[in-house]
Amino acid sequence: MKLLVIEDDREAAEYLEKAFDEAGHLAHIAADGETGYTLASSGEYDVLVVDRMLPRRDGLSVVAALRARGNDTPVLILSALGEVDDRVTGLRAGGDDYLTKPYAFSELLARVEVLKKRGGSKDVETVYRVGDLELDRLSHSVKRAGKEIVLQPREFRLLEYLMRHAGQVVTRTMLLENVWDYHFDPQTNVIDVHISRLRSKIEKEFDTPVLHTVRGAGYMLKA
Amino acid sequence: MLGSISALMKTTAARLSALYLLLFAICAVGLVFYMGSLTMRMLTGQIQDTVSEEVLSLGRAYQRGGLTTLVRVVEGRSRQPGAYLYIIADPTGRILGGNVQSLEPQVLGAEGWTERPFSYERYGEPETRTADVPTAREGPHMAMAVVVRLPNQMILLVGRDLGEPERFGNVIRRALIVAFGMMGLGALAIWFLVGRRALKRIDNISDASRRIMGGDLSGRLPVAGAGDEFDRLSQNLNEMLARIGALNEGLKQVSDNIAHDLKTPLTRLRNRAEAALARGNEPQHRAALEATIAESDQLIRTFNAILMISRLESGYSAENTAVIDLSAIVADVVELYEPAADEVGVALAADAPAGLVISGNRELIGQSLSNIVDNAIKYSAGFGEHPRVRVAAKRSGGEIVVSICDTGPGIPPEDRARATERFVRLEQSRSQPGSGLGLSLAKAVMTFHGGRLELSGENPGLCVSMIFPAGDSPAP
Numbered sequence: 001m002k003l004l005v006i007e008d009d010r011e012a013a014e015y016l017e018k019a020f021d022e023a024g025h026l027a028h029i030a031a032d033g034e035t036g037y038t039l040a041s042s043g044e045y046d047v048l049v050v051d052r053m054l055p056r057r058d059g060l061s062v063v064a065a066l067r068a069r070g071n072d073t074p075v076l077i078l079s080a081l082g083e084v085d086d087r088v089t090g091l092r093a094g095g096d097d098y099l100t101k102p103y104a105f106s107e108l109l110a111r112v113e114v115l116k117k118r119g120g121s122k123d124v125e126t127v128y129r130v131g132d133l134e135l136d137r138l139s140h141s142v143k144r145a146g147k148e149i150v151l152q153p154r155e156f157r158l159l160e161y162l163m164r165h166a167g168q169v170v171t172r173t174m175l176l177e178n179v180w181d182y183h184f185d186p187q188t189n190v191i192d193v194h195i196s197r198l199r200s201k202i203e204k205e206f207d208t209p210v211l212h213t214v215r216g217a218g219y220m221l222k223a
Numbered sequence: 224m225l226g227s228i229s230a231l232m233k234t235t236a237a238r239l240s241a242l243y244l245l246l247f248a249i250c251a252v253g254l255v256f257y258m259g260s261l262t263m264r265m266l267t268g269q270i271q272d273t274v275s276e277e278v279l280s281l282g283r284a285y286q287r288g289g290l291t292t293l294v295r296v297v298e299g300r301s302r303q304p305g306a307y308l309y310i311i312a313d314p315t316g317r318i319l320g321g322n323v324q325s326l327e328p329q330v331l332g333a334e335g336w337t338e339r340p341f342s343y344e345r346y347g348e349p350e351t352r353t354a355d356v357p358t359a360r361e362g363p364h365m366a367m368a369v370v371v372r373l374p375n376q377m378i379l380l381v382g383r384d385l386g387e388p389e390r391f392g393n394v395i396r397r398a399l400i401v402a403f404g405m406m407g408l409g410a411l412a413i414w415f416l417v418g419r420r421a422l423k424r425i426d427n428i429s430d431a432s433r434r435i436m437g438g439d440l441s442g443r444l445p446v447a448g449a450g451d452e453f454d455r456l457s458q459n460l461n462e463m464l465a466r467i468g469a470l471n472e473g474l475k476q477v478s479d480n481i482a483h484d485l486k487t488p489l490t491r492l493r494n495r496a497e498a499a500l501a502r503g504n505e506p507q508h509r510a511a512l513e514a515t516i517a518e519s520d521q522l523i524r525t526f527n528a529i530l531m532i533s534r535l536e537s538g539y540s541a542e543n544t545a546v547i548d549l550s551a552i553v554a555d556v557v558e559l560y561e562p563a564a565d566e567v568g569v570a571l572a573a574d575a576p577a578g579l580v581i582s583g584n585r586e587l588i589g590q591s592l593s594n595i596v597d598n599a600i601k602y603s604a605g606f607g608e609h610p611r612v613r614v615a616a617k618r619s620g621g622e623i624v625v626s627i628c629d630t631g632p633g634i635p636p637e638d639r640a641r642a643t644e645r646f647v648r649l650e651q652s653r654s655q656p657g658s659g660l661g662l663s664l665a666k667a668v669m670t671f672h673g674g675r676l677e678l679s680g681e682n683p684g685l686c687v688s689m690i691f692p693a694g695d696s697p698a699p
Contacts, residue, residue, distance in 0.1 A: 102523055104516070154558060180559055184590040185524060188597055193562035216513065 006036030033057025131223025
């Protein structure tokens with residue numbers, strides 16, 4: 001994946017460049033809003049990571065200008081401002097996701113990878129399949145190896161999100177945001193307990209695990 | 224001397240006294256002169272009346288016996304002691320008879336009343352004159368007179384000495400002096416009363432405030448107990464000082480708590496890093512780094528909570544408030560925490576009718592409710608036989624109350640007010656993880672929504688009530 005990181009903090013930018021490289025991605029760095037806008041305009045990047053406060057041109061205006069010109073490269077906005085209002089303003093300006101500094105790199109990586117996938121068109125599928133696990137979005141039914149599994153509505157939405165991003169790391173905050181639609185930090189292990197309940201339903205009577213815990217990051221559904 | 228006077232004039236008392244003195248003096252002078260001129264006019268009128276009377280009686284003598292009778296009568300009357308002036312003069316103004324030795328020459332030239340008092344000299348009869356006319360001064364006297372031309376062109380002047388009106392003038396002058404003296408005394412009395420008693424108290428107040436400014440914040444302004452405006456002023460200022468003191472104390476408490484709550488994890492962080500450095504193997508390094516990150520995250524969370532509370536308290540923009548469904552938020556949070564509660568053996572249940580809507584911010588309320596529910600589960604777990612947490616929402620009068628009741632150890636009533644203060648973690652909870660900001664944040668969120676946070680419940684067990692005003696909510 002090819003990324004553009006628009007970030008004026010040199011140390012943070014170099015850290016991101018190196019960390020993305022280790023994760024197998026190519027990251028370019030732009031140190032100010034104007035340069036970032038010029039580079040991003042080329043349209044050659046899969047995902048843009050944009051800091052909100054930048055010299056010469058602020059992050060939100062870069063994103064807004066790109067969107068105005070029809071550039072729909074997925075954008076993740078990074079910000080030191082973490083209030084509800086700031087998130088809303090960021091998303092309104094055309095950002096696709098919003099992450100408050102300081103953040104864990106694993107969180108940023110997971111989100112960026114999900115954003116890149118969003119460029120594809122998996123949303124239109126009505127049936128998700130991961131190995132012998134099958135989820136039908138229309139009939140709201142889940143089967144594994146042809147056997148019906150009964151899920152609570154929230155468990156269904158949780159599994160649906162995990163299956164849509166099968167093979168990708170999904171963090172706890174991403175789950176809280178996308179399955180429960182709350183954006184605060186859950187602090188305790190509430191999400192983990194939901195996952196272990198779901199896991200017991202989809203794995204208990206079967207031999208192979210599909211819902212994996214990714215240490216220090218989150219979860220991944222993978223056959 | 225001049226310096227001390229100018230210093231004296233800087234006091235309100237002296238200024239007030241001087242002002243009173245000036246005003247009284249103007250009034251008194253005005254009054255005395257008015258009275259004086261009125262009396263003068265009256266006296267002059269009387270003089271004119273008596274002089275006219277005298278002229279009439281002399282006129283009758285002239286008609287009776289002509290000039291010779293007149294001269295005889297005038298000569299006779301001139302010898303009697305009294306204040307009357309008589310002159311008989313030839314047409315050129317040469318004095319032929321009477322009791323006047325000399326006078327201003329133009330007086331005899333005009334006929335009728337003299338326009339103003341004129342000076343004259345009498346034939347010396349000092350002993351009689353001093354008896355009747357008590358003007359002891361030597362030289363010319365003042366008088367008013369009427370001049371009549373007789374048919375044979377001779378001139379008759381009848382007048383009266385003004386000694387008596389002058390005496391009256393003296394009385395008025397004396398009255399003025401006495402009045403001025405009394406006013407001076409009055410001004411002194413005012414200065415003494417206002418200055419020594421009332422303004423002394425203002426000085427006391429300013430002395431006390433200087434001491435307080437000097438750093439003695441526990442000092443208070445003196446209250447005399449008279450209940451007057453000075454006492455009211457002092458009482459209000461004292462209340463203000465008490466409030467400032469309480470705020471100051473709160474600030475100090477918060478700073479102490481912040482220092483403590485941030486120092487502890489920072490110390491742990493540092494020690495862990497140091498220990499990892501001393502040991503040398505890979506998995507231990509890894510574990511230490513992970514713990515360091517977790518600890519840093521906790522610190523960041525604490526700072527975020529502090530910032531959020533400050534922002535809410537300093538007037539958060541209400542841009543993101545909307546009509547939201549409280550019942551749905553309660554259901555969401557209970558659903559979110561139910562498995563976690565179940566895992567630690569706490570029964571979490573919701574009791575909320577549908578359709579409780581308010582105008583507010585879903586994220587803020589959701590986060591606060593989560594914090595409170597999280598705490599309730601944490602403190603109930605393992606306490607008592609059947610630990611329970613119940614989240615109930617109901618409409619009550621003009622309010623919507625969301626109450627979170629647990630069966631944990633609760634908070635003693637005397638500690639409840641403190642529990643919502645920033646960073647206050649009651650002793651029993653110090654061992655529990657968390658920033659100690661959950662309730663403070665919830666309180667700030669409730670204040671932002673125009674509601675309040677109340678703690679209740681009998682020991683053991685705690686009920687936290689989030690009370691929202693339901694006034695502007697649309698009907699379901």
